[in-house]
Each structure stands twice: as structure tokens, then as C-alpha cells.
Amino acid sequence: MKNLKQQKQAAVFWILRIMTWLVVGILFWILGFLLVKGMGVLSWEFITTAPKNEMTSGGIFPAIVGTLCLVTGSMLVAFPIGVMSGIYLNEYARNGWTVRFIRIMTNNLSSIPSIVFGLFGMALFVNTLGFGDSILAGSLTLGLLVLPIVIRTTEESLKAIPDTFRNGSRALGASQLQTIYKVVLPIAFPNIMTGLILSIGRVSGETAPILFTVAAYFLPKLPTSIFDQVMALPYHLYVLATSGTDLEAARPMAYGTALVLILIVLLMNIIAGIIRSLTSKDYVK
Amino acid sequence: MSIISTKNVDFYYGDFHALKGISMEIEPNTVTAFIGPSGCGKSTFLRLMNRMNDLIDHTRMTGEILIEGQNIYDKTVRVDELRTKVGMVFQKPNPFPKSIYENVAYGLRVNGIKDKDLITHTVEESLRNAALWNEVKDKLKKSAFELSGGQQQRLCIARALAIKPRILLMDEPASALDPLSTSKIEDLIFTLKNDYTIVIVTHNMQQAARVSDKTAFFYLGELVEFDDTQQIFLKPKIEATQNYITGRFG
Ligand SMILES: Nc1ncnc2c1ncn2[C@@H]1O[C@H](COP(=O)(O)OP(=O)(O)O)[C@@H](O)[C@H]1O
Ligand SMILES: [Mg+2]
Numbered sequence: 001m002k003n004l005k006q007q008k009q010a011a012v013f014w015i016l017r018i019m020t021w022l023v024v025g026i027l028f029w030i031l032g033f034l035l036v037k038g039m040g041v042l043s044w045e046f047i048t049t050a051p052k053n054e055m056t057s058g059g060i061f062p063a064i065v066g067t068l069c070l071v072t073g074s075m076l077v078a079f080p081i082g083v084m085s086g087i088y089l090n091e092y093a094r095n096g097w098t099v100r101f102i103r104i105m106t107n108n109l110s111s112i113p114s115i116v117f118g119l120f121g122m123a124l125f126v127n128t129l130g131f132g133d134s135i136l137a138g139s140l141t142l143g144l145l146v147l148p149i150v151i152r153t154t155e156e157s158l159k160a161i162p163d164t165f166r167n168g169s170r171a172l173g174a175s176q177l178q179t180i181y182k183v184v185l186p187i188a189f190p191n192i193m194t195g196l197i198l199s200i201g202r203v204s205g206e207t208a209p210i211l212f213t214v215a216a217y218f219l220p221k222l223p224t225s226i227f228d229q230v231m232a233l234p235y236h237l238y239v240l241a242t243s244g245t246d247l248e249a250a251r252p253m254a255y256g257t258a259l260v261l262i263l264i265v266l267l268m269n270i271i272a273g274i275i276r277s278l279t280s281k282d283y284v285k
Numbered sequence: 286m287s288i289i290s291t292k293n294v295d296f297y298y299g300d301f302h303a304l305k306g307i308s309m310e311i312e313p314n315t316v317t318a319f320i321g322p323s324g325c326g327k328s329t330f331l332r333l334m335n336r337m338n339d340l341i342d343h344t345r346m347t348g349e350i351l352i353e354g355q356n357i358y359d360k361t362v363r364v365d366e367l368r369t370k371v372g373m374v375f376q377k378p379n380p381f382p383k384s385i386y387e388n389v390a391y392g393l394r395v396n397g398i399k400d401k402d403l404i405t406h407t408v409e410e411s412l413r414n415a416a417l418w419n420e421v422k423d424k425l426k427k428s429a430f431e432l433s434g435g436q437q438q439r440l441c442i443a444r445a446l447a448i449k450p451r452i453l454l455m456d457e458p459a460s461a462l463d464p465l466s467t468s469k470i471e472d473l474i475f476t477l478k479n480d481y482t483i484v485i486v487t488h489n490m491q492q493a494a495r496v497s498d499k500t501a502f503f504y505l506g507e508l509v510e511f512d513d514t515q516q517i518f519l520k521p522k523i524e525a526t527q528n529y530i531t532g533r534f535g
Binding site for chain 1: 395
């Protein structure tokens with residue numbers, strides 16, 4: 001009897017183990033696949049020059065610049081608004097129906113397909129507000145897309161902070177605002193950074209929201225203002241894979257682009273992770 | 286002339302009637318101990334004196350609390366200012382995740398003091414008064430979390446002293462500490478009495494007897510008996526007090 005029980009247990013643990021390694025395996029497979037296929041075109045020239053010969057040679061520099069612009073722009077939109085809303089919801093607002101309503105709405109916001117955001121961005125920012133296809137319109141659209149992530153992580157990070165810190169500060173005569181920016185936010189900061197990391201990953205990879213708001217098919221010229229169009233890595237990847245004049249010849253360029261996109265996201269995650277660990281070393285609980 | 290004077294105080298959490306008609310006079314430079322079974326309103330009453338209950342939603346108070354003659358629930362009172370006059374030490378040590386120095390300087394900074402020399406001087410003075418200076422003087426820049434529980438609690442006392450309050454409220458300040466740290470805190474209370482008026486909640490009978498001049502026995506939201514500590518412990522007038530002190534309930 002006992003033996004059967006143990007065998008069952010062993011079997012289940014084996015299945016769990018295999019599943020876990022399967023996931024890891026698939027991840028490494030994807031990475032390895034991209035490395036093998038994309039490594040060949042990766043060169044200094046590839047990341048510093050514009051595409052040439054119908055995009056079958058040259059580099060992807062304008063798309064890299066474009067994606068960096070959009071990441072920066074959308075973070076400038078989503079981060080302040082998201083963090084401020086998160087602070088409002090957790091620190092100020094009383095837990096009434098308004099707060100519940102806002103929470104439900106932000107959650108709904110995060111389940112809207114990104115192509116719908118693209119359409120909305122085009123209608124509002126490109127046309128109605130007259131920004132045209134531009135970094136501004138694209139950043140605003142992407143910013144809206146990740147707003148719920150930033151609000152959520154901010155709220156969660158604040159909620160995790162015990163009230164004893166807040167009470168300790170208030171009992172010393174600090175105002176609620178002083179308590180928030182001198183005690184609560186420094187503690188929450190590393191976790192809020194997680195929201196930033198997640199959003200950066202999301203923003204750099206999105207194609208649909210930039211399709212109608214900013215992305216250029218081919219534009220070797222670098223942007224000079226926020227009202228310029230740019231190329232962007234995910235859209236460029238899409239173009240290379242589906243709509244060039246010579247798809248076979250452009251294939252290695254597509255893998256190279258995918259590799260660069262992943263490396264950029266990885267790099268940003270590492271930077272954010274470093275900031276996170278540097279700022280959180282004081283908080284030992 | 287009392288420094289704290291409460292008149293017929295009632296307090297409600299929502300519909301729950303937590304304090305019932307409490308009137309009490311507390312003299313300056315005395316230690317007053319609140320004793321009683323848990324849940325009978327000691328902390329609630331303590332938090333009324335620096336208006337920390339304001340931070341809890343759906344609460345209501347009636348009656349009056351005067352501190353140095355001023356009704357602290359008057360509309361003109363600035364609550365942040367009141368709290369610099371009436372300091373508080375909590376049950377669990379709650380230093381901020383900052384350096385030892387910054388923990389003590391915090392109250393000064395949030396109250397608009399910028400003079401560096403003054404801050405440094407006050408930090409040292411407060412740490413000395415909290416009997417912690419000798420243990421931390423070489424590591425002021427270190428995180429407060431590196432200190433032991435007892436040291437953290439004395440740091441919290443130093444932090445409260447730094448803004449020069451007149452009254453110090455302590456809610457079971459030693460209940461989370463080991464016996465040695467506890468006796469250090471008790472010694473400290475004894476010396477602090479010279480400069481401050483202290484109100485301390487404790488569930489430890491011996492502690493109340495050792496440190497306090499006056500003792501108040503609370504039961505089910507009511508102030509049952511309030512008298513000289515000696516009187517309360519030797520010859521309480523009310524049977525419920527007697528029963529509690531001799532450990533027959535609570
Ligand atoms: N924040 C609160 N909300 C609702 N009820 C509370 C709150 N704090 C305390 N109470 C209730 O008020 C009563 C007195 O609590 P408290 O003052 O903490 O007692 P004590 O300090 O004597 O143990 C208890 O019944 C407790 O459940
Ligand atoms: Mg209590």
C-alpha cells in the first residue's frame with residue numbers, strides 16, 4: 001500500500017519536473033534558434049546603418065533608434081500618470097465604490113486587445129488632436145497600453161508596506177504627503193521598478209499599437225522631433241518577414257532584427273534590475 | 286494643574302462603543318500606567334491623545350481632551366503640530382528603513398528644520414537621552430535594521446524625543462522585547478520622567494508597579510479605577526481591580 005502511494009507521488013513529481021524543464025527547454029530553444037539564425041548578420045554595420053537594397057542588406061539602425069524613442073516616450077507618459085494614480089488609489093482614496101470602479105476600469109483597460117489601442121490612438125492622437133503619424137502619437141498610445149500595469153504594480157507595492165511605517169511617520173508630525181514621499185515611496189520604489197521593467201518589455205515588442213500611429217515602413221532618416229515618424233523593431237521585423245520584394249534574401253535580416261530586439265529588452269531589464277537592487281539594499285525586513 | 290485632562294470621552298469604531306465616559310487628569314512629569322485585559326480600550330484611549338485615531342476611518346469621539354489647557358479636538362488645532370508636542374512609541378519597534386542618524390533626524394526634517402549642526406547636535410542628544418548613544422555612535426550611517434529589537438525600540442524613543450515633545454505616549458513598548466531590553470526601557474522611563482510626562486500601556490503588572498506613579502485600570506471600555514500606583518496595587522477600592530491585579534481574570 002505504502003509503496004503504491006510513494007510510487008504515485010514519485011510519478012507526479014516527475015511529471016511536474018518534466019513540465020518545468022519543458023518550459024525552460026522551449027525558452028532556450030527559441031533563444032538558441034534566434035542566435036543561430038540571427039548571429040550571422042549581427043555586426044557593427046548591422047546595428048549602426050540603415051537598410052539597403054530593398055532591405056536585404058545594410059542594417060537596422062533607424063529601427064533601433066525608433067524603438068528606443070518609443071520606449072522612452074511611452075514611459076514618460078505611463079510612468080508619472082500610473083505611479084500617481086497608484087498612489088492616489090492606495091494612499092488617499094477611501095475604499096468606496098469610486099475606487100472599486102476605477103480599479104475595475106483599469107483592469108478592463110488591460111484586457112483590451114492592443115490593435116484596438118492602435119485604432120483608438122489613430123483616431124484620437126493622429127487625427128483628432130492632429131499629431132499625425134508621430135513619435136508623440138505612438139508614445140501616447142503605447143503609454144495608455146501599459147498604464148494598467150504601472151498602476152497595478154504601484155498599488156500592489158504600496159499595499160505591501162505595513163502601516164506601522166506610515167503611523168511612525170505621522171506620529172512624528174509628518175504630513176500625509178511627507179510620509180508618502182519620504183517613507184512610503186522609497187520603500188516601494190524597487191517594486192515599482194518591476195512595473196517599469198514589465199512595461200518596457202511590453203512596449204518594445206508591440207506592433208499593433210504603433211502600426212497606425214507612428215511606425216514607418218522604410219525611413220532611413222533619423223527623427224529630429226517628436227512629430228516625426230520612425231521605424232520600430234517589431235514592425236520592421238514584420239515588414240522583413242512578410243512584405244519585402246525578396247523575402248528569402250531578407251530572412252537573415254529578420255532574424256537579426258529579432259535578436260537585437262530581444263537583446264535590447266534584456267539589456268533594459270538588466271539595467272532596471274541593477275537600479276532595483278541598488279535602491280532596495282537598505283530595506284531588510 | 287494637569288497637563289492632560291479628559292472629560293467624559295466616548296469613542297466609537299463604527300457602531301462599536303469602544304470607550305465609555307472616560308474622565309482623567311494627568312499631572313506633568315509623572316508616569317501613568319494603563320492596565321487591563323486586552324481589547325478593553327487602552328490603546329484606543331492612548332491614540333486619542335495625539336489624534337492617531339483620526340487615521341482610522343468611520344470613527345467618532347465625543348467629550349473633550351485638553352492638553353496644556355488646549356482642546357486638541359478644536360477645529361483650529363493643527364494635528365501635525367499637536368503630534369510634535371505629544372510623541373508616541375509603538376508596540377512593535379518601527380524604525381524607518383533608513384540610517385540610524387536619519388531615523389532620529391526624520392522628525393526634525395519633516396518639521397522644517399534644515400540647520401545641519403542643529404540636527405546633528407539634536408540627534409546625538411536624543412540618542413544619549415534614549416541611552417543608545419554609546420552603542421551606536423560609531424555606526425550612525427548604518428541601517429537601523431542592523432540593530433537588535435531592544436535597540437530599535439530605544440531608537441524609536443530617541444526619534445520621538447528629537448522633536449522635543451512634552452508628553453510621551455508608549456503603547457506596550459516592551460512587550461516584543463527580551464527581559465534585559467525590557468529593564469533597559471524601564472530604567473529609561475524612570476529618567477525620562479524628569480523632562481516628560483509619560484503615559485504607558487502595559488499588560489505587565491510588575492512593570493506598571495515598577496515604573497508608574499499613577500495607574501488606571503480599564504475594563505470593557507470603562508475606566509474602572511484610577512489612583513496612585515501604590516494604592517491600586519496594595520489596596521484597590523474596587524473589586525474588579527483587585528481581581529485583575531491578583532490574576533483572577535484577564
Ligand atoms: N481600528 C479598529 N477598528 C475597529 N475596532 C477596533 C479598532 N481598533 C481597536 N478596535 C476595537 O476596540 C476595542 C479596544 O481595542 P484596543 O484599544 O486596541 O484595546 P487594548 O489596547 O486595551 O487591548 C477592541 O474591542 C478592538 O477590537
Ligand atoms: Mg493595545
